[in-house]
Amino acid sequence: MRQLSALIKVAYQSLRHRMGGVLLTLSSVALSVFVLLAVEHIRHEARSGFASSVSGVDLIVGARTGEINLLLLSVFRIGNATANVSWETLEEIKAQPQVTWIVPISLGDSHRNFRVVGTTSEFFDRYKYGRKQSLTFGYGEHFDAETEVVLGAQVAAELGYGLGDSLVLSHGMADTSFDHHDDTPLEIVGILDVTGTPVDNALFVSLEAIESIHSDGDHEEHADHEEHADHEEHSDHEDHGHPPIGKVTALLLGLGDPISTLQMQRWINEYAGEALLAILPGVALAQLWELIGNVEGVLRGISVIVFVSSIFGLNAMLMASMRERRREIEILRSIGAPSLFIFGLLIIESLLIVTLGAFIAIGGLLFSIGLVNQVLASELGGLLSSQIFYSSSLTALALIYLFALLLSLVPAFQAYTVSRTSAGSRPPV
Numbered sequence: 001m002r003q004l005s006a007l008i009k010v011a012y013q014s015l016r017h018r019m020g021g022v023l024l025t026l027s028s029v030a031l032s033v034f035v036l037l038a039v040e041h042i043r044h045e046a047r048s049g050f051a052s053s054v055s056g057v058d059l060i061v062g063a064r065t066g067e068i069n070l071l072l073l074s075v076f077r078i079g080n081a082t083a084n085v086s087w088e089t090l091e092e093i094k095a096q097p098q099v100t101w102i103v104p105i106s107l108g109d110s111h112r113n114f115r116v117v118g119t120t121s122e123f124f125d126r127y128k129y130g131r132k133q134s135l136t137f138g139y140g141e142h143f144d145a146e147t148e149v150v151l152g153a154q155v156a157a158e159l160g161y162g163l164g165d166s167l168v169l170s171h172g173m174a175d176t177s178f179d180h181h182d183d184t185p186l187e188i189v190g191i192l193d194v195t196g197t198p199v200d201n202a203l204f205v206s207l208e209a210i211e212s213i214h215s216d217g218d219h220e221e222h223a224d225h226e227e228h229a230d231h232e233e234h235s236d237h238e239d240h241g242h243p244p245i246g247k248v249t250a251l252l253l254g255l256g257d258p259i260s261t262l263q264m265q266r267w268i269n270e271y272a273g274e275a276l277l278a279i280l281p282g283v284a285l286a287q288l289w290e291l292i293g294n295v296e297g298v299l300r301g302i303s304v305i306v307f308v309s310s311i312f313g314l315n316a317m318l319m320a321s322m323r324e325r326r327r328e329i330e331i332l333r334s335i336g337a338p339s340l341f342i343f344g345l346l347i348i349e350s351l352l353i354v355t356l357g358a359f360i361a362i363g364g365l366l367f368s369i370g371l372v373n374q375v376l377a378s379e380l381g382g383l384l385s386s387q388i389f390y391s392s393s394l395t396a397l398a399l400i401y402l403f404a405l406l407l408s409l410v411p412a413f414q415a416y417t418v419s420r421t422s423a424g425s426r427p428p429v
Helices: 002-017 019-052 067-074 087-094 153-159 207-213 216-221 223-239 258-269 281-291 293-320 326-334 339-379 391-425
Strands: 059-063 099-105 109-111 114-119 137-140 148-151 186-192 202-206 250-255 276-279
Touching: 002 019, 002 339, 019 293, 019 339, 019 391, 059 067, 059 258, 059 281, 067 250, 067 276, 067 281, 087 099, 087 250, 114 207, 148 153, 153 186, 202 207, 250 258, 258 276, 276 281, 293 339, 293 391, 339 391
Parallel strands: 114 202, 148 186
Antiparallel strands: 059 250, 059 276, 099 114, 099 250, 109 114, 137 186, 148 202
């Protein structure tokens, strides 16, 4: 133990003596470890983030389209519906004995570039995320009237809204919309707690509010031409991505057991009244992950290449320093340091550089996560965890040390040979 302590002390002093080259190598190692750990962290966070966005929902039903498209639209609020589900179909699905509960979702409107979700108050009880965690209110409660709205945590934080404030909705999704529902302002009655999911970036209103908003103005302006106006109104809603009155964008279903889920999925997919698609959220999430799996592999490959390059750079630095270190080795030998001490000195130096680089990389990664989370929360409604150590990342760190140890054997053996040569060339005392 005392000899190891002496080795570390001498190695530290030796590295300080060659500070310029050591700093360059240390920066290279730190950067490569940072990239390797960051890619692994993002991979795990992306996988868990997708998986935790929705749980407790057995089926998602929408107009027939791709499974991933329906998932992105209904859960992540990405894209627009190509068709909708009629209220008559919703009632027929709801009447099926396998269905325990059903929550409709109507999309198409926005407020200052945040999506508006038309639904029922049951959404706040049925929708789960993470490990079947329920939505909770930081302030207020769910809506009970057509003139009330509930905000996700990020919407309230970014726009500076509080309970009792009023807002108006707009058609479509745009930073600046000139088509506002100014005649139907909504009062904020609830603000949800942070979930780290797309729920944070949405506003929630009742389906009655959606229908009222999209019907009152038209009926007032075109009372004498009601049928013609209604047709124009429906067309306008479709142009903006909002479903016509009496239709919804998607349905969230809860069923009693897995067998009922599969039976209901088949019944909906073969439904003759409309072209519908029922998807299992877990299966669709797995398919979505497969699409980005190739990107994940490429990123991991790049990070490994970057790290291998830095380790070879470390090895090259140690070997290049051997000429100028002959004098150092001779001094160590003259004071009684054995050749194995010199051999261990080079290995300890290599591992010290890797250790310092790993600590710098970990600190830099935690700092970067704090910065990136500010952007992710506002843009995607998600957050990266500060828990950066997984079994895979710990395995990667172990392989890093093993690889550094193996490569350091070359300059260490070279130093050992030099020490033996210098010892043999000294005249006997």
